[in-house]
Amino acid sequence: MARLFGTDGVRGLANGLLTAELALQLAQAAAVVLGHERSADGARPRAVVARDPRASGEFIAAAVEAGLSSSGIDVYDAGVLPTPAAAYLIADLNADFGVMISASHNPAPDNGIKFFARGGQKLPDEVEDAIEAQLGKEPSRPVAGDVGRIQRFSDAEDRYIVHLLGTLPHRLEGLKVVLDCANGAASGCSPQVFASAGAEVVVIGAEPDGLNINDGVGSTHLGQLKEAVVKHGADFGIAHDGDADRCLAVDHEGTEVDGDQIMAILALALKESGKLKDDVLVATVMSNLGLKIALRDAGITIRETAVGDRYVLEEMRDGGFSLGGEQSGHVIFSDYATTGDGVLTGLQIAAQVAGTGRTLQDLARAMTKLPQLMINVKGVDKSRAATDEGVAAAVAAAELELGDTGRVLLRPSGTEALVRVMVEAADMETATRICTELAGVVEDRLAIPRELAL
Known part of the structure; x- marks a missing residue:
């Protein structure tokens, strides 16, 4: 199964991939992984929750806060705030962790859930994996006075x-x-x-x-x-x-x-x-x-x-x-x-x-931008981009021609069957010529056989 967490949290179409049910479950899982320890005075763990103003953020935030509080986490609802504000407030409040609900630069129908650790730090992959592994397991279900409380973080923006x-x-x-x-x-x-x-x-x-x-x-x-x-x-x-x-x-x-x-x-x-x-x-x-x-x-x-x-x-x-x-x-x-x-x-x-x-x-004017061109070569076996001898020879020849006045970068996509070919050069004509030539080599050398592509 594909990893649920991407390069910046869990992101997708709200009510498509990212449902209220998933938001609730992610919050419950995060409560176990990130909020498992009470403080020395026995106080419940605390989490800051913020969101951007997308309409779907309202129901996703409600689901996240329900998942956290039902798992014994006290929630500080910071409302609509930037992601860096949420990170700062986690540290400023000395909260155990935090949640930002946003899909960043994506269009309004998308949304996302991003977790921060104590101090407002982004989570390493292994902690995200632990949260994902917790999905589907029995959540923490405290009762009576051990359930978390939700309160408005009224001075969040001012801080x-x-x-x-x-x-x-x-x-x-x-x-x-x-x-x-x-x-x-x-x-x-x-x-x-x-x-x-x-x-x-x-x-x-x-x-x-x-x-x-x-x-x-x-x-x-x-x-x-x-x-x-x-x-x-x-x-x-x-x-x-x-x-x-x-x-x-x-x-x-x-x-x-x-x-x-x-x-x-x-x-x-x-x-x-x-x-x-x-x-x-x-x-x-x-x-x-x-x-x-x-x-x-x-x-x-x-x-x-x-x-x-x-x-x-x-x-x-x-x-x-x-x-x-x-x-x-x-x-x-x-x-x-x-x-x-x-x-x-x-x-x-x-x-x-x-x-x-x-x-x-x-x-x-402190820097002069070199002309840069990138071509996405689709339908290729990106796993061989770094090992194919023909591609390597073409890249080496291009780098020799460019010398100190440019560079070549081949980058397999993390999500699609394509390789990004990027060339910088002293002028756009050279960048275009070399990038086009390299893209042709990548397409020829790394093409997926038609019978495998179907």
């Missing part, structure tokens, strides 16, 4: 906002910022924290109705943000996704500033202030080679991980590093957060613009 404001080195007066909240979890707190920090704020995508999350707005749809920044003469714009664990930006001319450029800006700033641990940035293999070149010239080393913010987090924890992230805009400041935080990232970008007096466009 999170105070925390965010405490990360700023100075206020943001003089800045005009457009915020696109994706009609998602940051619709309340992101405009409030930027305004509290002194910025003039224009807000779009902050009218969630349960069905419009990520619908033409947010970090996966930057068109409206680009238009709004130019229209209002703003210094820059910030885009969150549905659960606000990522951040992309737009400069004053409406040009996108992606996660790699954001990490370059912030890594250089942290190095200059002496706060970049060991002068290391942790990034994934998908980050643009231009980022590595720019930071290398500044004396900063990049530690590469597999794609996924959980792998970035693992590397950061293992090395005690202070900054990491992904091209998609998941940026992690380990001094302030245990996961990617789009509101925190936006604030730190704003602090650099305000503190240096430079435009975001100018700051983003």
Whole structure:
């Protein structure tokens, strides 16, 4: 049977894969695995539960809270909040664990359940496996005074906002910022924290109705943000996704500033202030080679991980590093957060613009993005991508031609029968030619025989 937990919790169509029954059972299983110990004073274990504003989050949260409380867990219902807020509050409350109900940047019909351990840390695979193994077993069924209680976490958003404001080195007066909240979890707190920090704020995508999350707005749809920044003469714009664990930006001319450029800006700033641990940035293999070149010239080393913010987090924890992230805009400041935080990232970008007096466009010039092309080669045996001699020879020839001015990455999909072929080069013509040639080799060499594909 396929593993229920994906790269970021359990996610799927609400009332399809993710039913109220499954949510209840997952919560009961998590209660056994994560909440099995009472505190020294005999108090019941505690869990924080938060969600994004999807309509389905209402019944899923109710099922999760029922599963937890019926298993002897006291529940603190934080309501609609970003994923990083939930992680922060778990640590701030010293809760035993927490649950975030969100499908992040997915459309409204989807939803997901993500568990955090004590301290707001993401769960390692083995703990997720233990929760999955507990499904179907007899849950904990305390009675009388041992059942858990559910209470509203009334100051949850305020605690999170105070925390965010405490990360700023100075206020943001003089800045005009457009915020696109994706009609998602940051619709309340992101405009409030930027305004509290002194910025003039224009807000779009902050009218969630349960069905419009990520619908033409947010970090996966930057068109409206680009238009709004130019229209209002703003210094820059910030885009969150549905659960606000990522951040992309737009400069004053409406040009996108992606996660790699954001990490370059912030890594250089942290190095200059002496706060970049060991002068290391942790990034994934998908980050643009231009980022590595720019930071290398500044004396900063990049530690590469597999794609996924959980792998970035693992590397950061293992090395005690202070900054990491992904091209998609998941940026992690380990001094302030245990996961990617789009509101925190936006604030730190704003602090650099305000503190240096430079435009975001100018700051983003810290790195030059190399042209990058990726082709998904479908219907192939991805298991042989790393071992086929013909593919290896083609990759070696491409790398020899590119030299220090580009790179090749072949990445089998984790969920589909396809191989992603990515090429970076000094110009798009070269990237296109080499990527197309390599994709052809992969298709020819790794093709699944027709009789097996049927």
